[in-house]
Amino acid sequence: MGPTNRREREKEELKSQILDAARYLFARDGYDSVTMRAIAERIEYSPRTLYLHFQDKEDLVRELCRHDFQEFGQGFAKLAGMKDPVERLKALGLAYAKFAEEFPNHYRLMFMSECPDYEGHGEEEWKGNPEVDSYAFLLGTSAEAIATGRLHPVHKDPELLAQTMWAGVHGVLALHFSKCNDPWVKWRPLKKRVKTMVDLLVDGLLAQPITTKKKGR
Amino acid sequence: MGPTNRREREKEELKSQILDAARYLFARDGYDSVTMRAIAERIEYSPRTLYLHFQDKEDLVRELCRHDFQEFGQGFAKLAGMKDPVERLKALGLAYAKFAEEFPNHYRLMFMSECPDYEGHGEEEWKGNPEVDSYAFLLGTSAEAIATGRLHPVHKDPELLAQTMWAGVHGVLALHFSKCNDPWVKWRPLKKRVKTMVDLLVDGLLAQPITTKKKGR
DNA sequence: TGACAAAGTAAACGATGTTTACAAAATGAA
DNA sequence: TTCATTTTGTAAACATCGTTTACTTTGTCA
Structure with missing residues (x-):
């Protein structure tokens, strides 16, 4: 179960990257100023990618807050x-x-x-x-x-x-x-x-x- | 000063119509659901017309509330x-x-x-x-x-x-x-x-x- | 009558969140 | 290895939103 495991890990890491970027923007500018595009741009991925890890924006921010x-x-x-x-x-x-x-x-x-x-x-x-x-x-x-x-x-x-x-x-x-x-x-x-x-x-x-x-x- | 006066009156009346439409939508659906387009459609005018009477959406809603x-x-x-x-x-x-x-x-x-x-x-x-x-x-x-x-x-x-x-x-x-x-x-x-x-x-x-x-x- | 200002419109602009349609890449089985 | 399949990603578009640009119509008044 080598590769599967690694991919799992990579997936988690990208999710963390997304959350980190979101956290940065959210803490700096507040909810409304955090756009999916801005988050995506910050981690240099396409906006669509965020939706592979979170259902929607609310889901993302809510998970961010749950953590903090x-x-x-x-x-x-x-x-x-x-x-x-x-x-x-x-x-x-x-x-x-x-x-x-x-x-x-x-x-x-x-x-x-x-x-x-x-x-x-x-x-x-x-x-x-x-x-x-x-x-x-x-x-x-x-x-x-x-x-x-x-x-x-x-x-x-x-x-x-x-x-x-x-x-x-x-x-x-x-x-x-x-x-x-x-x-x-x-x-x-x-x-x-x-x-x-x-x-x-x-x-x-x-x-x-x-x-x-x-x-x- | 006949016509000028009448136009003034008509202008006020249209403004009232806008506010009435906005009030209806606002009371029914809340702030976010009230769109400029929806208000305009309700009174059968183009969206642009609202901006002849109010600076922007916030101005409109604020005037609405001031009244109520x-x-x-x-x-x-x-x-x-x-x-x-x-x-x-x-x-x-x-x-x-x-x-x-x-x-x-x-x-x-x-x-x-x-x-x-x-x-x-x-x-x-x-x-x-x-x-x-x-x-x-x-x-x-x-x-x-x-x-x-x-x-x-x-x-x-x-x-x-x-x-x-x-x-x-x-x-x-x-x-x-x-x-x-x-x-x-x-x-x-x-x-x-x-x-x-x-x-x-x-x-x-x-x-x-x-x-x-x-x-x- | 004709210049002029006001009222109104259609279409577009630049955002937004989100989705469709598609490409690339890694994986696992033959 | 080969090849179908799943995963991962993208570009472009969609549907909204508030708002503006460029234009047409309409009424006013000299």
Whole structure:
């Protein structure tokens, strides 16, 4: 099985070359500026060749991000050792934002662009996907935080809590990416906004609500 | 000045026709599916004609939204009568989300897409722009809320407060629009998530923070 | 009436992602 | 070796897209 093996290897290597070229262009110019032609030209192959290795452009970029996204999951893994789940919740928010700041184009692609239909993708597709794993981690931390008994009793749904924490930090980032040039808003520093959001949400979780005049929520 | 006047009128009317066609397509299919050709075909003119009335596609869609966005500002105007600024802050968040739910395509365009450079646009451009006015309203309400003295003293920057409230609700909506089909997240109902976000943030504002072990923030 | 400006058009330009039709090369079996 | 077959690659084209060039028509006003 000599030649077959080698060809397999060469094929993988070309695929890597494509991804490298794409990564370079993508990180430099963002999604829209990365054209199939530009990638092909960069590795000195015809555009058609890319389609021998990837189904289409979306497939290519998605695989590119899946690879680079390992860093995303790893940033969270470091936090697994934190004892206090409430503090871990805060740290999660900050780590999430840090990634977005560091890899803005990746963040945009994974969290700020239309998602294709996920039909037909089985569970095996999720396994090891940092996006999924990270959400699971956040969900687990939320459940632990609730279990401490320190949160106000209205918060007892880990899923809802996780989604709210996620949304809060995402909101700061998303607004930053698409609106940071608006001249009529005196934007505070991004880091400060992230920290404020995280602290505010956690303060809300721990608070004895005195805001509503009605019985509950 | 008979004919000149009439031609002026006809020109305006054609512009309206273009906007109507665009609005129909835009609301039905979203930004990307609205092509200049499709708009032209719908009103039975050549594509070139659109460029006699609008500089380019972005100009066209932006004018379309500016028009429809009056509704956005009006939804807020109704809340101006609310006495308690803290309650008004909550109501603002809910009204904001309501608009996004009702006009998702408009919301996406105004808040979830790349903004062009705003250079060269003077102040006159902002006047009467609901987006700007609404932010001013939110900012004012934030300042009033702080002035009540009921918020925790760490919150004394109206701008930062406004930006955080905005980001919180926006985060819920943005995540909803781009991730609602993700099968690995058991999404809670959108309304519930919005309400949770608003309540949590305001609870955080009113709380005596007991979360951090360090001196302050 | 006739110069002139405005309104409108057909066709094309230069991009894009993607595919069709075909050539070259390596492979594996006879 | 020989030769059919699969793999790997290409050039050219297709169908879109936003936008522009070059031209025709039409109405206005001196």
